[in-house]
Amino acid sequence: MADWVSLFDGKSPAGWHAVPRLPVPRAPGDAPVDTSTEHYRKASQTTGKWTVEDGAICGRQEPPGSGFGGYLVSDGVYGNFELVFEARPDWPADTGILVRAHNDKGIRGYQMLLDHRKSGNIGGYYGNGIGGFHAINFTVDAAGYDADGNATGIRIEDPATTIEPMTPDKPALLSHKASGEEFMGAWKWNDWNEFRLRVEGASPKLSSWINGVPIATLDTAAMGHPRYVAAAVEAMLGPKGHIAFEVHDNDPGMGEARWGRSAACRWRNVRLREL
Numbered sequence: 001m002a003d004w005v006s007l008f009d010g011k012s013p014a015g016w017h018a019v020p021r022l023p024v025p026r027a028p029g030d031a032p033v034d035t036s037t038e039h040y041r042k043a044s045q046t047t048g049k050w051t052v053e054d055g056a057i058c059g060r061q062e063p064p065g066s067g068f069g070g071y072l073v074s075d076g077v078y079g080n081f082e083l084v085f086e087a088r089p090d091w092p093a094d095t096g097i098l099v100r101a102h103n104d105k106g107i108r109g110y111q112m113l114l115d116h117r118k119s120g121n122i123g124g125y126y127g128n129g130i131g132g133f134h135a136i137n138f139t140v141d142a143a144g145y146d147a148d149g150n151a152t153g154i155r156i157e158d159p160a161t162t163i164e165p166m167t168p169d170k171p172a173l174l175s176h177k178a179s180g181e182e183f184m185g186a187w188k189w190n191d192w193n194e195f196r197l198r199v200e201g202a203s204p205k206l207s208s209w210i211n212g213v214p215i216a217t218l219d220t221a222a223m224g225h226p227r228y229v230a231a232a233v234e235a236m237l238g239p240k241g242h243i244a245f246e247v248h249d250n251d252p253g254m255g256e257a258r259w260g261r262s263a264a265c266r267w268r269n270v271r272l273r274e275l
């Protein structure tokens with residue numbers, strides 16, 4: 001097994017580049033995205049705002065409140081590996097970490113979710129442009145708000161209030177799934193949390209940990225999902241791909257409840273070892 005290698009020096013974005021967050025087809029073989037729309041034009045004009053502050057990569061929308069995000073993408077490509085980093089997202093900030101990512105008019109790949117907002121999941125998976133699957137076992141919400149409208153904590157969401165229903169097919173994709181209570185025992189509000197993600201196999205097995213607690217395991221070679229075709233995804237992504245941090249767009253349904261006007265997500269101590 002290879003040694004751990006740092007992917008971020010804590011001082012500059014060396015080794016990374018920013019790209020727009022463009023819409024992509026839901027799965028390989030779907031019709032191409034219409035690039036003539038006003039939404040596509042505006043999305044293509046920003047890559048988000050990426051800075052280095054206090055030894056951490058910080059991602060924000062640019063300009064603030066524009067509703068358009070971006071990705072920060074590793075220059076290097078990686079196949080089988082373990083990735084460890086610490087993250088500290090504001091609320092609300094809908095973000096994630098893509099692996100085996102393919103960058104051609106938009107990012108496609110396997111995404112470990114860091115949806116730190118209402119009805120979001122943290123530690124599960126989404127198939128971004130590779131089938132649109134959601135492999136999750138719980139959703140979260142703010143525990144409450146102070147007089148200034150700032151969230152005061154996090155809790156497992158009441159299913160009756162969700163805007164993204166936890167349908168049975170979502171947890172069924174996972175071979176290991178932490179309960180909401182197990183996640184809550186691991187998560188540290190308004191603090192740094194350490195993530196570990198293991199990626200291994202041609203159609204990879206993905207395993208995530210938060211602060212040492214196993215959260216979600218997804219074997220994409222064995223899962224049954226109507227829009228995920230392993231051979232087509234393998235052919236499109238190849239055996240190696242980029243790592244990408246995300247600043248999400250807003251949308252008419254959620255608006256700034258998806259990404260707050262001044263919200264940021266921060267990442268530090270990013271390191272990887274190849275398997």
